[in-house]
């Protein structure tokens with residue numbers, strides 16, 4: 001039995017781990033690297049294993065850094081089965097189609113630019129995969145997993161998905177491996193949710209395991225509480241409106257967007273936000289994502305399930321507009337103030353948010369609120385780290401808008417929550433830290449009192 005790491009090794013994106021057991025190969029996640037353009041090249045590199053030899057892919061959740069290389073895997077020969085929860089399956093399809101679309105758009109844009117003034121420069125790369133590749137890859141979705149129900153995914157490997165409380169349909173996965181007389185239990189945390197999420201159930205406690213592979217996004221940090229973060233959101237929105245500006249929130253159309261809508265609705269109902277507020281969810285997939293949420297009440301906590309039961313939609317805010325078409329998105333530039341614009345992507349690596357940043361970053365009246373994790377090298381991270389000037393669509397844009405980071409909305413467990421979760425896994429012999437920057441891993445490593453803690457590097461392989 002062996003385990004190897006083909007992504008999210010000393011980094012936050014590109015999750016991809018391989019288990020070999022009894023001649024079978026099981027992949028856990030196949031995520032995209034996200035960040036600067038150099039990471040585009042990392043995505044195109046060899047996987048470090050032969051995709052045609054993978055029997056099954058278990059998907060923890062539908063975030064792009066966990067599922068984003070699936071179409072590439074299938075393009076390069078994967079013929080196995082993808083197993084995940086019903087909600088993740090629907091969300092992953094949507095996320096992958098959106099990703100293919102963005103990549104095709106970006107490739108067309110780069111090709112046009114190159115044709116105009118490229119002489120002597122390197123020809124831009126083809127998109128990693130197309131919409132057609134993506135459609136073909138989603139054919140591999142097979143059995144769906146329900147929380148707490150073991151599935152024998154291949155002979156000798158039984159997988160149980162448990163609620164991870166991170167996004168709709170998210171799971172951590174417990175694998176029971178059998179090879180000859182040996183038995184091992186390996187736990188993959190996927191991404192674990194933080195405490196007091198507004199509508200999802202929290203992460204379940206894990207069963208005891210011999211080996212744990214754990215995410216460490218916020219391994220060295222404790223989060224602000226949710227309550228003060230919501231108050232901060234209201235304060236920033238009100239102050240910005242008084243200055244006559246807009247509030248831009250770079251966010252993916254999944255989860256954080258629904259969470260923000262939920263709090264904005266509560267703010268309007270309690271009078272903490274103006275009733276005249278205009279909210280735009282500017283994403284071609286926003287409507288679809290919200291509909292998928294509405295189709296999976298089984299994932300929500302009791303209070304929200306009750307709201308749905310009474311025919312109320314917790315994500316509907318008065319003055320909410322969905323902008324699906326690019327023309328509607330461009331029309332938003334007319335608003336010089338009084339609007340909250342939620343647009344992807346959260347790390348500003350692509351998507352429509354870059355247009356809104358181009359129009360608002362230079363205005364002192366406007367604000368930008370970051371509510372999620374931003375990896376090193378991304379536009380979001382540069383702005384958060386205090387850049388006075390950034391490049392957007394090849395142009396330089398000065399940063400005059402007020403920049404806020406509110407981390408209480410984080411969908412990731414902080415150090416205390418990660419350690420509490422790990423404590424329930426009994427006394428594992430080995431813990432592998434993944435999905436974190438090196439300082440975050442080092443920050444949690446010393447707190448883990450088990451036999452061995454490793455921080456694998458890319459393509460490193462270990463005996464189990």
Ligand code: ZN
Pocket residue numbers: 061063066166191
């Ligand atoms: Zn995630």
